[in-house]
Amino acid sequence: xxxxxxxxxxxxxxxxxxxxxxxxxxxxxxxxxxxxxxxxxxxxxxxxxxxxxxxxxxxxxxxxxxxxxxxxxxxxxxxxxxxxxxxxxxxxxxxxxxxxxxxxxxxxxxxxxxxxxxxxxxxxxxxxxxxxxxxxxxxxxxxxxxxxxxxxxxxxxxxxxxxxxxxxxxxxxxxxxxxxxxxxxxxxxxxxxxxxxxxxxxxxxxxxxxxxxxxxxxxxxxxxxxxxxxxxxxxxxxxxxxxxxxxxxxxxxxxxxxxxxxxxxxxxxxxxxxxxxxxxxxxxxxxxxxxxxxxxxxxxxxxxxxxxxxxxxxxxxxxxxxxxxxxxxxxxxxxxxxxxxxxxxxxxxxxxxxxxxxxxxxxxxxxxxxxxxxxxxxxxxxxxxxxxxxxxxxxxxxxxxxxxxxxxxxxxxxxxxxxxxxxxxxxxxxxxxxxxxxxxxxxxxxxxxxxxxxxxxxxxxxxxxxxxxxxxxxxxxxxxxxxxxxxxxxx
Numbered sequence: 001x002x003x004x005x006x007x008x009x010x011x012x013x014x015x016x017x018x019x020x021x022x023x024x025x026x027x028x029x030x031x032x033x034x035x036x037x038x039x040x041x042x043x044x045x046x047x048x049x050x051x052x053x054x055x056x057x058x059x060x061x062x063x064x065x066x067x068x069x070x071x072x073x074x075x076x077x078x079x080x081x082x083x084x085x086x087x088x089x090x091x092x093x094x095x096x097x098x099x100x101x102x103x104x105x106x107x108x109x110x111x112x113x114x115x116x117x118x119x120x121x122x123x124x125x126x127x128x129x130x131x132x133x134x135x136x137x138x139x140x141x142x143x144x145x146x147x148x149x150x151x152x153x154x155x156x157x158x159x160x161x162x163x164x165x166x167x168x169x170x171x172x173x174x175x176x177x178x179x180x181x182x183x184x185x186x187x188x189x190x191x192x193x194x195x196x197x198x199x200x201x202x203x204x205x206x207x208x209x210x211x212x213x214x215x216x217x218x219x220x221x222x223x224x225x226x227x228x229x230x231x232x233x234x235x236x237x238x239x240x241x242x243x244x245x246x247x248x249x250x251x252x253x254x255x256x257x258x259x260x261x262x263x264x265x266x267x268x269x270x271x272x273x274x275x276x277x278x279x280x281x282x283x284x285x286x287x288x289x290x291x292x293x294x295x296x297x298x299x300x301x302x303x304x305x306x307x308x309x310x311x312x313x314x315x316x317x318x319x320x321x322x323x324x325x326x327x328x329x330x331x332x333x334x335x336x337x338x339x340x341x342x343x344x345x346x347x348x349x350x351x352x353x354x355x356x357x358x359x360x361x362x363x364x365x366x367x368x369x370x371x372x373x374x375x376x377x378x379x380x381x382x383x384x385x386x387x388x389x390x391x392x393x394x395x396x397x398x399x400x401x402x403x404x405x406x407x408x409x410x411x412x413x414x415x416x417x418x419x420x421x422x423x424x425x426x427x428x429x430x431x432x433x434x435x436x437x438x439x440x441x442x443x444x445x446x447x448x449x450x451x452x453x454x455x456x457x458x459x460x461x462x463x464x465x466x467x468x469x470x471x472x473x474x475x476x477x478x479x480x481x482x483x484x485x486x487x488x489x490x491x
Contacts, residue, residue: 005021005023005278006105006106006108006109006116007044007045007048007105007299008151008298009109010048010105010108010109011048011299011303011304012307013112014400015304017306020145021114021117022117022121022122023117024154026118026119028116029099030255031098032255033098033292034098034101034292035096035097035098035210035219036289037095037101037292038290039088039359040293040297041292041296041358042055042094043380046089047485050105050108054094055094057100058095058213060081060092060094061095062192062193062210063077063192064077064078064193064194064195064208065193066195067196067243069198070244076350078350078352079093086464086466087380087381087466088359089394093289095210095211095212095213097213117138120137120138122134122160123135123137123142125160125164127271127272127273131146131147131273132146133146134147148273148309148310149274149306151276151302152275152277153276153278153295153298154280155278155279155280156264156279156280156283158279158280160274164274166267166276167266167267168265168267169266170262170265171261171262172261173262173263177224177259178221178223178259179230179234179257179258181230181235181253181254181255182218182219182220182254182256183232183254184215184218184250184251184252185216185218185250187249188218188246190211190218193208193211194209194243194246195350196243200347201347202345206243207220207242207243209221222238222242224258230257230258231253232253235256236250259286261339263284263332263336265329265332266325268321269325270317275302277295277298277299277302279291281298282331284331284335284336285335285336285338285339287341287342289356290335290356290358291335294358297361298324300484301323301324301484303484304400304483305319305320319363334355334356359377360377362375362376362377363375363486372471372472372487372490373487374488374489375486376486377485377486378393378397378479378481378486380394380470381462382466383439383461383467384461385458385461386461391460393405393467396435400433401435401483402433402434403434403435403480404434404481405439405478405481406437406438406439406457406477407440407468407473407474407477407478407479408440409440436458438460439467440460440461440462441465442462477490477491478491
């Protein structure tokens with residue numbers, strides 16, 4: 001089971017959609033693999049109700065202690081930590097092994113009444129105008145399943161993508177091979193990461209050890225120049241050759257893989273009633289920690305659109321491929337550029353800037369301009385209710401609904417607003433339900449008269465002006481937030 005598959009299933013299940021989640025593996029994956037969670041992914045996990053568990057189980061990016069030619073060269077960070085702000089509550093990447101992230105999402109799925117069906121492989125798929133017919137095999141026994149839609153989030157070797165005959169454009173570079181694995185290294189201070197190399201401009205000559213949360217385990221990453229086996233003996237030999245002064249003794253290898261740059265993008269993300277997400281649609285080099293996070297965003301973008309289609313509003317599904325394939329192509333370019341820097345020995349090859357945090361992902365039209373327009377990420381903001389209690393906008397966004405923000409005092413006739421909401425309903429937002437929030441400044445008086453034409457709503461006070469600033473709003477503005485936390489409309 002991959003993270004995007006579990007996250008997408010949780011998103012659908014909380015919307016009351018009947019879901020089956022199958023995985024051909026016999027048991028859950030055990031290993032760190034995609035262990036870097038970007039800030040935008042943390043916001044998704046906030047919405048899915050698992051952020052507390054993720055933060056409790058993980059840790060911040062470590063300070064890396066660099067050794068060049070066996071000499072301690074100082075401490076470095078891949079990215080300088082950033083303080084939270086009212087509009088960005090999770091500004092820094094977070095480290096949590098992929099298997100731990102999956103376990104948290106499985107627990108959330110169980111709360112929603114969904115269990116992962118391990119040892120169950122998809123072997124065939126056909127579709128027609130009304131649904132998809134899937135053949136599954138479990139313990140050698142076939143089962144035919146009829147579903148309205150199918151999402152293939154089954155990895156780079158996706159059986160779904162192959163059955164559909166969708167081209168997976170890109171390349172595999174066999175000249176670069178890297179070992180990734182999880183080991184113990186008890187002689188090292190677990191609070192730090194370590195980078196051993198011949199020189200600062202020769203990062204591919206050495207190896208890195210990054211501490212994993214919990215027990216004294218590290219993720220090991222090292223280029224492999226020969227055809228040695230991916231095992232503990234090979235890792236120990238690499239450590240002895242590239243960092244003999246450290247006296248490393250590696251043990252308890254729990255997961256290892258041989259990785260080659262395999263950079264690919266599916267030519268299509270949709271075929272009728274079948275959709276691709278995550279590694280089934282795009283595979284990335286590990287540089288920048290973008291692959292898993294991009295898959296999570298795929299599933300988050302797709303979940304509410306599938307629910308809308310099942311509720312009689314199929315139009316949003318037409319936006320999944322153009323939105324997500326465009327984003328995936330851009331992120332593939334970013335992660336490939338970072339890989340090239342690493343191979344070329346650029347002095348900033350290990351640095352990670354704000355472009356890797358995925359907070360700037362947008363679905364805005366090229367013709368739209370402005371600080372915050374339709375398609376952009378919806379910022380958070382700290383406000384207060386009428387009793388003075390603090391409340392975040394993300395608290396109100398959390399859940400399967402869309403959210404309408406009205407910056408008071410509202411202007412315009414109620415029927416104009418209701419017409420706009422009806423239009424949004426045709427786009428599928430109304431199917432998820434719309435929560436209405438009035439936001440007023442401290443010096444804006446409340447309207448004591450009842451307005452029977454407007455639905456009941458939550459009224460919040462923008463005590464410090466965070467919401468008006470983050471949304472570039474003036475009194476009378478309306479902003480409709482999609483269920484996936486991006487702007488749908490503003491007027």
